[in-house]
Structure formats: C-alpha cells, structure tokens
Amino acid sequence: MAAETLRLFGAGARLNVARILRTREQAIAHTLTDFIWHSGAMLAPILVAVRFGHIGPWPANAVVFMLAYGAAVSSVMDALGDSPWHMSQRVGRGQLDHLLVQPQPLWRILLTEGFTPFDFWPVLTLGLVLMAWSSARLHVQVSPGWLGLLGVNLLASIVVETAFLYAWGCVAFWAPRGAEEISSAASGLVGDLSFPLDSMPRALQVVLVSAVPSGLLSWLPSRALLQIPGGCAMDAWLTPLAAMVLGAFAVALFRLGLGHYRHTGSRRYTDNGHRR
Amino acid sequence: MAAFGPLSDGLWAAFSVAVRFVRVLILLAIWRTLIPPDVVVSGYRLGAVLTYSLVAEVFSAQLNVRTPIGAALWNGTIATRFTWPMPLATQYAAEMVGDWALPMVLVSAPLLLLAPLLGVDPLPASAANLALFPVSLGLAMAIGIAIDMASTVLIARIDLGPWVLNAARAVVHAICSGAWVPLALLPFHLGSLFAWLPFASAASAPLRIYTGTGDPLPLLALQLAWVIALTVAVRVAWNVSREKVALYGG
Numbered sequence: 001m002a003a004e005t006l007r008l009f010g011a012g013a014r015l016n017v018a019r020i021l022r023t024r025e026q027a028i029a030h031t032l033t034d035f036i037w038h039s040g041a042m043l044a045p046i047l048v049a050v051r052f053g054h055i056g057p058w059p060a061n062a063v064v065f066m067l068a069y070g071a072a073v074s075s076v077m078d079a080l081g082d083s084p085w086h087m088s089q090r091v092g093r094g095q096l097d098h099l100l101v102q103p104q105p106l107w108r109i110l111l112t113e114g115f116t117p118f119d120f121w122p123v124l125t126l127g128l129v130l131m132a133w134s135s136a137r138l139h140v141q142v143s144p145g146w147l148g149l150l151g152v153n154l155l156a157s158i159v160v161e162t163a164f165l166y167a168w169g170c171v172a173f174w175a176p177r178g179a180e181e182i183s184s185a186a187s188g189l190v191g192d193l194s195f196p197l198d199s200m201p202r203a204l205q206v207v208l209v210s211a212v213p214s215g216l217l218s219w220l221p222s223r224a225l226l227q228i229p230g231g232c233a234m235d236a237w238l239t240p241l242a243a244m245v246l247g248a249f250a251v252a253l254f255r256l257g258l259g260h261y262r263h264t265g266s267r268r269y270t271d272n273g274h275r276r
Numbered sequence: 277m278a279a280f281g282p283l284s285d286g287l288w289a290a291f292s293v294a295v296r297f298v299r300v301l302i303l304l305a306i307w308r309t310l311i312p313p314d315v316v317v318s319g320y321r322l323g324a325v326l327t328y329s330l331v332a333e334v335f336s337a338q339l340n341v342r343t344p345i346g347a348a349l350w351n352g353t354i355a356t357r358f359t360w361p362m363p364l365a366t367q368y369a370a371e372m373v374g375d376w377a378l379p380m381v382l383v384s385a386p387l388l389l390l391a392p393l394l395g396v397d398p399l400p401a402s403a404a405n406l407a408l409f410p411v412s413l414g415l416a417m418a419i420g421i422a423i424d425m426a427s428t429v430l431i432a433r434i435d436l437g438p439w440v441l442n443a444a445r446a447v448v449h450a451i452c453s454g455a456w457v458p459l460a461l462l463p464f465h466l467g468s469l470f471a472w473l474p475f476a477s478a479a480s481a482p483l484r485i486y487t488g489t490g491d492p493l494p495l496l497a498l499q500l501a502w503v504i505a506l507t508v509a510v511r512v513a514w515n516v517s518r519e520k521v522a523l524y525g526g
Contacts, residue, residue, distance in 0.1 A: 034442040040447025044456050051463040056309040188295055199305040204298070
C-alpha cells in the first residue's frame with residue numbers, strides 16, 4: 001500500500017519536473033508569483049510589528065515565526081495538489097466519476113494526484129528559514145521534543161485545513177449545482193487572517209479555532225510553541241486534537257456523501273453531454 | 277446585470293461578507309493594542325486610525341480597482357467585446373461598478389451603521405473633508421482603472437497570465453497603497469517614499485482626506501497629475517499593443 005502511494009507521488013514529481021523543463025519561462029513565472037504572493041502577504045503584518053516592536057503580547061520576531069509557520073503550511077498544502085479546493089466542483093459537475101473509474105482507491109488518488117513538490121519549494125524554504133531565524137532570535141530552547149511538537153502541529157494544521165475544505169465540499173453531494181463553488185468560497189474563510197488573534201473578543205477567538213479554524217493554521221500553534229503569554233502548555237496539543245476531530249468528521253461526511261452519490265450519480269449532464 | 281452576478285453563488289456569497297467583517301474586527305482590535313488612547317503616533321491618534329481602517333474596508337473595492345479585463349483577455353472572451361460600440365475600458369469599468377452594488381449593501385453600509393457599536397467614529401474630520409472625499413475617491417478610481425489597463429497591456433505584450441500580475445499587484449497594494457496600514461505608520465520612513473507613488477494616490481489619499489490626516493490640496497494635485505500621466509501613457513501603450521492580442525478557442 002505504502003509502496004504504491006510512494007510510486008504515485010514519484011510519478012507526480014516526475015511530471016512536475018517535466019512540465020518545468022518544457023515550459024521554463026512560465027514555470028519560473030508561476031514559481032516566482034507564488035513566492036511573491038506568500039512573502040508579500042507576510043510583509044504587511046511584519047512591517048506593522050517592526051514599526052511598533054510588537055503586536056499585543058507578540059514580539060516582532062514571534063509575528064515573523066507565526067507568518068512563516070502559515071507559509072510552510074500553505075506551501076505544503078499547495079504541493080499536495082488542489083483537490084481540497086476543487087472537491088465541490090468535482091462532485092457538483094459529476095467529475096468524481098473520472099476518479100472512481102481509476103484502478104486505485106479513491107483516498108490514494110486524492111492524496112497523490114496533483115503532487116507538485118518542485119513548484120512550491122521557494123515558499124516552503126522561506127517559511128522554514130524564517131521559522132529557524134525567528135526561533136533563534138527569540139532564544140527558543142530547540143530540543144528534539146520541541147521539533148517533534150512543531151512537526152506534529154504543522155501536520156495537524158495541514159489536516160485541519162484539508163478537513164475543513166473537504167467537509168464543506170461534501171455539501172455538493174446533496175446540492176450539486178447550488179454548492180458547486182462552495183470549496184473555493186470556504187477556502188476564502190480560512191486563509192485570509194494573518195495577524196495574531198489575541199486581541200479579538202473571546203467569542204470570536206472561539207469561532208476562529210472551531211467553526212472557522214483559521215486560528216489553527218498558524219496563530220494557536222505558534223502561540224503554544226513560542227509560549228507567548230495568554231496560552232497554556234496544553235495549547236500545543238489543541239491543533240492535533242482538532243485535526244483528529246475535524247478529520248474524522250470530514251471522513252464521515254465524505255463517506256456519507258459518497259453513499260448518496262452511489263445511488264444518485266451526477267444529474268448535471270443531459271444526454272447530449274451539455275451541463276445543466 | 278453585473279450587480280446581480282455575486283448572487284449566482286447563492287448563499288455562499290455570504291462567506292466573503294463574513295470574511296470582510298472578521299478582517300475589519302481584527303484590524304480594529306490590533307490598532308487598539310498598538311496605539312494607546314490620547315497618544316499621537318506619526319500624526320495619527322487612535323480614533324483617526326480606527327476611522328481610517330473602517331473607511332478603508334467600507335470602500336475596499338473602490339480603493340483596489342480590479343476590472344475583469346485581464347481575465348477576459350486571457351480566456352478569450354474579450355474577442356467579441358472589440359466589436360461592441362464602446363471603448364473596452366469603459367465596458368469593463370461599467371461591469372466592475374455593477375459588481376460593487378451587492379457588497380456595498382451587504383458590507384459597506386452595515387459597517388458604517390455599526391461603526392459606533394464597534395467603538396469607531398465613522399464621521400469625516402470636517403464638512404470640507406467630506407466634500408473633498410468624493411472628488412479624491414473618483415480620482416483614486418480613475419488611477420486604479422489606469423493601473424488595471426496598464427496590467428492588461430503587460431498581459432498582451434509579454435504573454436503573462438493575469439494571476440501572475442495579480443500576485444504582484446496584491447503585494448504592492450498591501451504595502452505601498454496605504455489601504456491596509458496608513459503609510460505614516462510603516463517603519464524605516466517607507467511611507468514618505470510610497471506616498472509619491474500612484475498606488476498611494478489610488479488608496480491612501482482619499483482616506484487621509486476623509487480622516488483629516490493629510491493636506492487635501494497637495495494630495496488632490498498629486499492624484500490629478502497621476503490620472504493625467506497614467507491615462508496618456510496607458511492609452512499610447514494600449515494603442516501600440518492591441519495588435520499583439522492573440523486569441524484562440526471558441
């Protein structure tokens with residue numbers, strides 16, 4: 001099972017290299033664009049933090065760590081393909097059939113298709129370098145345990161975002177036309193917050209780490225890892241816990257939706273092949 | 277027609293509304309932690325910064341003008357527009373203005389009405405500032421449309437995908453325009469440099485006039501200079517580039 005998954009990851013990486021080599025100018029432009037986009041998104045909050053020396057209890061270097069953490073999460077998400085962002089489109093348009101006819105389990109296709117590790121390495125590198133730099137400036141005691149916790153939280157943040165997008169995308173099983181674009185709409189909800197949330201009202205903080213888990217994609221894990229005042233030691237395990245709960249919820253919803261899809265199929269195409 | 281476009285997303289259009297509310301709540305909360313009451317930071321009191329941020333969100337679409345022309349050029353739908361009896365920029369600017377209607381009703385108006393509940397005074401610095409604000413906002417939008425057309429020229433000339441330029445423009449907008457953060461509050465005196473660029477005239481200038489944190493006459497003069505310079509330059513650039521537009525598909 002693992003060997004076949006790795007083989008498909010390898011195939012994705014080879015295709016990624018082939019595309020870069022055959023469309024060099026465009027590949028460079030796209031990679032550069034992604035880099036500018038992510039680094040630019042980080043710059044405004046960093047400039048504010050540098051100007052004032054802090055944002056609430058967060059020193060400027062901690063803000064850099066938080067944004068770098070977010071960049072690392074989003075670059076790994078991007079490298080793993082765009083199926084979470086397009087799930088509702090695929091279900092709504094009946095394109096799930098294209099995956100179901102393939103001689104692979106659905107989970108493996110969704111995990112490995114669109115794997116493009118070489119498109120996003122500049123952003124990932126930027127994120128990792130800035131995390132290392134800011135950790136050093138903050139005199140964080142980097143131990144194997146801390147690095148393990150960082151890795152677990154990074155993975156958990158990725159799972160949280162993926163599960164959130166999949167859970168919303170599942171709505172398209174029951175409302176294929178009305179909810180066709182819900183995945184991209186949902187992605188706008190979680191990905192647009194790049195400031196520490198400490199100063200927000202408590203009720204909104206709770207919403208932003210539960211129903212709309214933007215806070216779990218960088219703010220809460222960074223606060224726990226850097227031990228910023230306002231949190232507690234257990235916070236480092238909140239994102240992994242949320243990842244398990246949200247992940248289980250998304251899987252259950254997806255299986256339920258898939259069961260429904262098996263009975264109904266797609267009703268979006270007429271006999272002539274036109275989409276309704 | 278364009279005004280009802282966002283409704284085609286159904287209830288999900290509410291997501292982008294929610295994001296804008298959350299974004300402004302976060303910014304307001306952050307300014308309160310950074311600037312103590314009654315302290316003046318680079319010419320800004322807390323009240324002025326809060327009003328600046330709120331008004332920036334209320335007029336976010338007008339301060340960051342994006343017409344659909346770049347995408348139309350890329351996907352080929354611009355082809356039939358060449359035959360319409362109206363300048364291209366006017367066609368796409370009209371569509372863009374239609375797109376503004378629903379967000380105005382769902383976000384901008386409620387934000388202004390709820391401002392006192394958020395602890396923000398939404399009123400302009402004075403009646404004179406209020407009178408000059410629409411003039412400045414109109415000039416800002418004209419500069420924005422000129423910048424958008426300049427991006428279209430680049431797409432046509434160097435065959436760049438619109439998303440490539442959009443990324444660069446998003447970064448420039450976030451940092452240089454003053455739409456997110458008042459330019460005077462940037463470190464290393466970056467603000468005094470950025471204030472001379474057209475991006476600041478397209479966003480920061482009307483906000484400074486509204487909040488009374490800038491002298492209106494020099495700001496309006498600079499905006500007018502940028503409108504004239506960019507309009508002339510972009511018209512010339514488009515006229516020599518339109519023959520390079522290549523489309524395929526059907």
